[in-house]
Amino acid sequence: MPHHDTIALSGVIQHVFAHRFTLEADGHTHLADLGPKGAAAFPLEAGLSVTLEGERRPSEIKVTLIEAGGREPVRIAHKKPHHAPGHVHADEPADPAGALAAVTKAGWTPEGEPRRKPKHFEILARRDGDAWTELHVDFAGSVYKRKPAAPDKWAVPA
Incomplete structure:
Protein backbone atom coordinates (compact mmCIF):
# COMPACT_ATOMS: atom_id res chain seq x y z
CA MET A 1 0.00 0.00 0.00
CA PRO A 2 1.41 3.39 -0.84
CA HIS A 3 2.45 5.79 1.88
CA HIS A 4 0.23 8.83 2.18
CA ASP A 5 1.13 12.35 3.22
CA THR A 6 -0.04 13.57 6.61
CA ILE A 7 -2.07 16.77 6.55
CA ALA A 8 -3.36 19.11 9.28
CA LEU A 9 -6.34 21.42 8.67
CA SER A 10 -8.57 23.76 10.62
CA GLY A 11 -11.96 24.69 9.28
CA VAL A 12 -15.73 24.39 9.50
CA ILE A 13 -17.76 21.26 8.81
CA GLN A 14 -20.19 21.99 5.99
CA HIS A 15 -22.00 18.69 5.34
CA VAL A 16 -22.15 15.39 7.23
CA PHE A 17 -22.67 11.99 5.57
CA ALA A 18 -22.65 9.38 8.37
CA HIS A 19 -18.92 9.15 9.23
CA ARG A 20 -17.75 11.30 6.30
CA PHE A 21 -17.96 15.05 6.12
CA THR A 22 -16.87 18.04 4.07
CA LEU A 23 -14.57 20.56 5.69
CA GLU A 24 -14.19 24.12 4.42
CA ALA A 25 -10.56 25.09 5.12
CA ASP A 26 -8.21 27.59 3.48
CA GLY A 27 -10.76 28.37 0.77
CA HIS A 28 -11.07 24.71 -0.31
CA THR A 29 -13.57 21.95 0.40
CA HIS A 30 -12.09 18.66 1.63
CA LEU A 31 -13.82 15.31 2.07
CA ALA A 32 -12.81 13.67 5.35
CA ASP A 33 -13.55 10.27 6.86
CA LEU A 34 -13.65 9.45 10.58
CA GLY A 35 -14.83 5.88 10.13
CA PRO A 36 -17.88 4.55 11.99
CA LYS A 37 -16.08 4.21 15.35
CA GLY A 38 -14.56 7.69 15.03
CA ALA A 39 -17.98 9.21 14.33
CA ALA A 40 -19.37 7.44 17.40
CA ALA A 41 -16.56 8.89 19.55
CA PHE A 42 -16.78 12.39 18.03
CA PRO A 43 -20.31 13.28 16.88
CA LEU A 44 -20.25 15.42 13.74
CA GLU A 45 -22.48 18.41 13.03
CA ALA A 46 -22.59 21.03 10.30
CA GLY A 47 -21.18 24.40 11.37
CA LEU A 48 -18.74 22.95 13.92
CA SER A 49 -15.21 24.41 13.82
CA VAL A 50 -12.63 21.62 14.03
CA THR A 51 -8.93 20.94 13.71
CA LEU A 52 -7.90 17.60 12.27
CA GLU A 53 -4.91 15.57 11.24
CA GLY A 54 -4.99 12.67 8.82
CA GLU A 55 -3.60 10.87 5.82
CA ARG A 56 -4.38 12.44 2.46
CA ARG A 57 -5.68 9.75 0.13
CA PRO A 58 -6.65 10.27 -3.52
CA SER A 59 -10.33 10.64 -2.66
CA GLU A 60 -10.42 11.83 0.95
CA ILE A 61 -8.58 12.50 4.19
CA LYS A 62 -8.53 9.55 6.63
CA VAL A 63 -8.77 11.44 9.92
CA THR A 64 -6.42 10.22 12.67
CA LEU A 65 -7.01 13.08 15.15
CA ILE A 66 -9.92 15.51 15.46
CA GLU A 67 -10.64 18.20 18.03
CA ALA A 68 -12.99 21.13 18.60
CA GLY A 69 -13.27 23.80 21.27
CA GLY A 70 -14.90 22.42 24.41
CA ARG A 71 -14.46 18.78 23.38
CA GLU A 72 -11.77 16.25 24.15
CA PRO A 73 -9.51 15.46 21.15
CA VAL A 74 -10.20 12.03 19.65
CA ARG A 75 -7.53 9.78 18.11
CA ILE A 76 -8.79 7.37 15.47
CA ALA A 77 -6.99 4.17 14.47
CA HIS A 78 -8.15 2.88 11.09
CA LYS A 79 -7.94 -0.85 10.41
CA LYS A 80 -5.48 -1.92 7.77
CA PRO A 81 -7.04 -3.67 4.77
CA HIS A 82 -7.21 -7.46 4.89
CA HIS A 83 -5.46 -9.18 2.02
CA ALA A 84 -5.75 -12.75 0.81
CA PRO A 85 -3.08 -15.30 1.72
CA GLY A 86 0.02 -14.83 -0.38
CA HIS A 87 -0.46 -11.10 -0.75
CA VAL A 88 2.84 -9.29 -0.75
CA HIS A 89 3.35 -5.58 -1.31
CA ALA A 90 5.39 -4.61 -4.35
CA ASP A 91 8.34 -3.55 -2.20
CA GLU A 92 8.50 -6.82 -0.25
CA PRO A 93 10.70 -9.75 -1.31
CA ALA A 94 9.25 -12.53 -3.43
CA ASP A 95 10.96 -15.77 -4.40
Missing part, protein backbone atom coordinates in the same frame (compact mmCIF):
# COMPACT_ATOMS: atom_id res chain seq x y z
CA PRO A 96 11.20 -16.50 -8.15
CA ALA A 97 12.70 -19.94 -7.41
CA GLY A 98 9.64 -20.75 -5.29
CA ALA A 99 7.34 -19.72 -8.15
CA LEU A 100 9.25 -21.98 -10.57
CA ALA A 101 9.06 -24.84 -8.06
CA ALA A 102 5.28 -24.35 -7.74
CA VAL A 103 4.89 -24.51 -11.52
CA THR A 104 6.96 -27.69 -11.74
CA LYS A 105 5.07 -29.26 -8.82
CA ALA A 106 1.78 -28.54 -10.64
CA GLY A 107 3.03 -30.60 -13.60
CA TRP A 108 4.20 -27.80 -15.89
CA THR A 109 7.58 -27.36 -17.57
CA PRO A 110 8.68 -23.72 -17.23
CA GLU A 111 10.72 -21.90 -19.87
CA GLY A 112 12.95 -18.93 -19.09
CA GLU A 113 12.89 -16.69 -16.04
CA PRO A 114 9.76 -15.66 -14.09
CA ARG A 115 8.62 -12.09 -14.74
CA ARG A 116 7.98 -10.21 -11.50
CA LYS A 117 4.76 -8.21 -11.27
CA PRO A 118 3.52 -6.29 -8.20
CA LYS A 119 1.38 -9.16 -6.90
CA HIS A 120 2.55 -12.24 -8.78
CA PHE A 121 5.02 -13.81 -11.20
CA GLU A 122 4.25 -14.57 -14.83
CA ILE A 123 5.87 -17.72 -16.13
CA LEU A 124 5.89 -19.24 -19.61
CA ALA A 125 5.27 -22.99 -19.35
CA ARG A 126 3.69 -25.98 -21.02
CA ARG A 127 2.40 -29.37 -20.01
CA ASP A 128 2.89 -32.64 -21.89
CA GLY A 129 3.81 -30.92 -25.18
CA ASP A 130 0.60 -28.86 -25.24
CA ALA A 131 0.54 -25.21 -26.30
CA TRP A 132 2.66 -22.69 -24.41
CA THR A 133 0.76 -21.08 -21.57
CA GLU A 134 1.28 -17.99 -19.42
CA LEU A 135 0.89 -18.93 -15.77
CA HIS A 136 0.31 -16.45 -12.95
CA VAL A 137 1.80 -17.57 -9.64
CA ASP A 138 1.16 -15.63 -6.42
CA PHE A 139 3.93 -15.08 -3.89
CA ALA A 140 2.58 -17.92 -1.73
CA GLY A 141 3.32 -20.34 -4.59
CA SER A 142 -0.17 -20.95 -5.99
CA VAL A 143 -0.82 -21.09 -9.72
CA TYR A 144 -4.05 -19.12 -9.91
CA LYS A 145 -4.39 -18.13 -13.57
CA ARG A 146 -3.64 -19.68 -16.96
CA LYS A 147 -3.95 -18.13 -20.39
CA PRO A 148 -2.54 -18.79 -23.85
CA ALA A 149 0.94 -17.33 -24.29
CA ALA A 150 0.72 -14.23 -26.50
CA PRO A 151 3.43 -14.37 -29.20
CA ASP A 152 3.95 -10.60 -29.00
CA LYS A 153 4.63 -10.88 -25.26
CA TRP A 154 6.60 -14.12 -25.07
CA ALA A 155 9.33 -15.46 -27.35
CA VAL A 156 7.57 -18.82 -27.64
CA PRO A 157 10.06 -21.63 -28.36
CA ALA A 158 9.37 -23.85 -31.35
Whole structure:
Protein backbone atom coordinates (compact mmCIF):
# COMPACT_ATOMS: atom_id res chain seq x y z
CA MET A 1 0.00 0.00 0.00
CA PRO A 2 1.41 3.39 -0.84
CA HIS A 3 2.45 5.79 1.88
CA HIS A 4 0.23 8.83 2.18
CA ASP A 5 1.13 12.35 3.22
CA THR A 6 -0.04 13.57 6.61
CA ILE A 7 -2.07 16.77 6.55
CA ALA A 8 -3.36 19.11 9.28
CA LEU A 9 -6.34 21.42 8.67
CA SER A 10 -8.57 23.76 10.62
CA GLY A 11 -11.96 24.69 9.28
CA VAL A 12 -15.73 24.39 9.50
CA ILE A 13 -17.76 21.26 8.81
CA GLN A 14 -20.19 21.99 5.99
CA HIS A 15 -22.00 18.69 5.34
CA VAL A 16 -22.15 15.39 7.23
CA PHE A 17 -22.67 11.99 5.57
CA ALA A 18 -22.65 9.38 8.37
CA HIS A 19 -18.92 9.15 9.23
CA ARG A 20 -17.75 11.30 6.30
CA PHE A 21 -17.96 15.05 6.12
CA THR A 22 -16.87 18.04 4.07
CA LEU A 23 -14.57 20.56 5.69
CA GLU A 24 -14.19 24.12 4.42
CA ALA A 25 -10.56 25.09 5.12
CA ASP A 26 -8.21 27.59 3.48
CA GLY A 27 -10.76 28.37 0.77
CA HIS A 28 -11.07 24.71 -0.31
CA THR A 29 -13.57 21.95 0.40
CA HIS A 30 -12.09 18.66 1.63
CA LEU A 31 -13.82 15.31 2.07
CA ALA A 32 -12.81 13.67 5.35
CA ASP A 33 -13.55 10.27 6.86
CA LEU A 34 -13.65 9.45 10.58
CA GLY A 35 -14.83 5.88 10.13
CA PRO A 36 -17.88 4.55 11.99
CA LYS A 37 -16.08 4.21 15.35
CA GLY A 38 -14.56 7.69 15.03
CA ALA A 39 -17.98 9.21 14.33
CA ALA A 40 -19.37 7.44 17.40
CA ALA A 41 -16.56 8.89 19.55
CA PHE A 42 -16.78 12.39 18.03
CA PRO A 43 -20.31 13.28 16.88
CA LEU A 44 -20.25 15.42 13.74
CA GLU A 45 -22.48 18.41 13.03
CA ALA A 46 -22.59 21.03 10.30
CA GLY A 47 -21.18 24.40 11.37
CA LEU A 48 -18.74 22.95 13.92
CA SER A 49 -15.21 24.41 13.82
CA VAL A 50 -12.63 21.62 14.03
CA THR A 51 -8.93 20.94 13.71
CA LEU A 52 -7.90 17.60 12.27
CA GLU A 53 -4.91 15.57 11.24
CA GLY A 54 -4.99 12.67 8.82
CA GLU A 55 -3.60 10.87 5.82
CA ARG A 56 -4.38 12.44 2.46
CA ARG A 57 -5.68 9.75 0.13
CA PRO A 58 -6.65 10.27 -3.52
CA SER A 59 -10.33 10.64 -2.66
CA GLU A 60 -10.42 11.83 0.95
CA ILE A 61 -8.58 12.50 4.19
CA LYS A 62 -8.53 9.55 6.63
CA VAL A 63 -8.77 11.44 9.92
CA THR A 64 -6.42 10.22 12.67
CA LEU A 65 -7.01 13.08 15.15
CA ILE A 66 -9.92 15.51 15.46
CA GLU A 67 -10.64 18.20 18.03
CA ALA A 68 -12.99 21.13 18.60
CA GLY A 69 -13.27 23.80 21.27
CA GLY A 70 -14.90 22.42 24.41
CA ARG A 71 -14.46 18.78 23.38
CA GLU A 72 -11.77 16.25 24.15
CA PRO A 73 -9.51 15.46 21.15
CA VAL A 74 -10.20 12.03 19.65
CA ARG A 75 -7.53 9.78 18.11
CA ILE A 76 -8.79 7.37 15.47
CA ALA A 77 -6.99 4.17 14.47
CA HIS A 78 -8.15 2.88 11.09
CA LYS A 79 -7.94 -0.85 10.41
CA LYS A 80 -5.48 -1.92 7.77
CA PRO A 81 -7.04 -3.67 4.77
CA HIS A 82 -7.21 -7.46 4.89
CA HIS A 83 -5.46 -9.18 2.02
CA ALA A 84 -5.75 -12.75 0.81
CA PRO A 85 -3.08 -15.30 1.72
CA GLY A 86 0.02 -14.83 -0.38
CA HIS A 87 -0.46 -11.10 -0.75
CA VAL A 88 2.84 -9.29 -0.75
CA HIS A 89 3.35 -5.58 -1.31
CA ALA A 90 5.39 -4.61 -4.35
CA ASP A 91 8.34 -3.55 -2.20
CA GLU A 92 8.50 -6.82 -0.25
CA PRO A 93 10.70 -9.75 -1.31
CA ALA A 94 9.25 -12.53 -3.43
CA ASP A 95 10.96 -15.77 -4.40
CA PRO A 96 11.20 -16.50 -8.15
CA ALA A 97 12.70 -19.94 -7.41
CA GLY A 98 9.64 -20.75 -5.29
CA ALA A 99 7.34 -19.72 -8.15
CA LEU A 100 9.25 -21.98 -10.57
CA ALA A 101 9.06 -24.84 -8.06
CA ALA A 102 5.28 -24.35 -7.74
CA VAL A 103 4.89 -24.51 -11.52
CA THR A 104 6.96 -27.69 -11.74
CA LYS A 105 5.07 -29.26 -8.82
CA ALA A 106 1.78 -28.54 -10.64
CA GLY A 107 3.03 -30.60 -13.60
CA TRP A 108 4.20 -27.80 -15.89
CA THR A 109 7.58 -27.36 -17.57
CA PRO A 110 8.68 -23.72 -17.23
CA GLU A 111 10.72 -21.90 -19.87
CA GLY A 112 12.95 -18.93 -19.09
CA GLU A 113 12.89 -16.69 -16.04
CA PRO A 114 9.76 -15.66 -14.09
CA ARG A 115 8.62 -12.09 -14.74
CA ARG A 116 7.98 -10.21 -11.50
CA LYS A 117 4.76 -8.21 -11.27
CA PRO A 118 3.52 -6.29 -8.20
CA LYS A 119 1.38 -9.16 -6.90
CA HIS A 120 2.55 -12.24 -8.78
CA PHE A 121 5.02 -13.81 -11.20
CA GLU A 122 4.25 -14.57 -14.83
CA ILE A 123 5.87 -17.72 -16.13
CA LEU A 124 5.89 -19.24 -19.61
CA ALA A 125 5.27 -22.99 -19.35
CA ARG A 126 3.69 -25.98 -21.02
CA ARG A 127 2.40 -29.37 -20.01
CA ASP A 128 2.89 -32.64 -21.89
CA GLY A 129 3.81 -30.92 -25.18
CA ASP A 130 0.60 -28.86 -25.24
CA ALA A 131 0.54 -25.21 -26.30
CA TRP A 132 2.66 -22.69 -24.41
CA THR A 133 0.76 -21.08 -21.57
CA GLU A 134 1.28 -17.99 -19.42
CA LEU A 135 0.89 -18.93 -15.77
CA HIS A 136 0.31 -16.45 -12.95
CA VAL A 137 1.80 -17.57 -9.64
CA ASP A 138 1.16 -15.63 -6.42
CA PHE A 139 3.93 -15.08 -3.89
CA ALA A 140 2.58 -17.92 -1.73
CA GLY A 141 3.32 -20.34 -4.59
CA SER A 142 -0.17 -20.95 -5.99
CA VAL A 143 -0.82 -21.09 -9.72
CA TYR A 144 -4.05 -19.12 -9.91
CA LYS A 145 -4.39 -18.13 -13.57
CA ARG A 146 -3.64 -19.68 -16.96
CA LYS A 147 -3.95 -18.13 -20.39
CA PRO A 148 -2.54 -18.79 -23.85
CA ALA A 149 0.94 -17.33 -24.29
CA ALA A 150 0.72 -14.23 -26.50
CA PRO A 151 3.43 -14.37 -29.20
CA ASP A 152 3.95 -10.60 -29.00
CA LYS A 153 4.63 -10.88 -25.26
CA TRP A 154 6.60 -14.12 -25.07
CA ALA A 155 9.33 -15.46 -27.35
CA VAL A 156 7.57 -18.82 -27.64
CA PRO A 157 10.06 -21.63 -28.36
CA ALA A 158 9.37 -23.85 -31.35
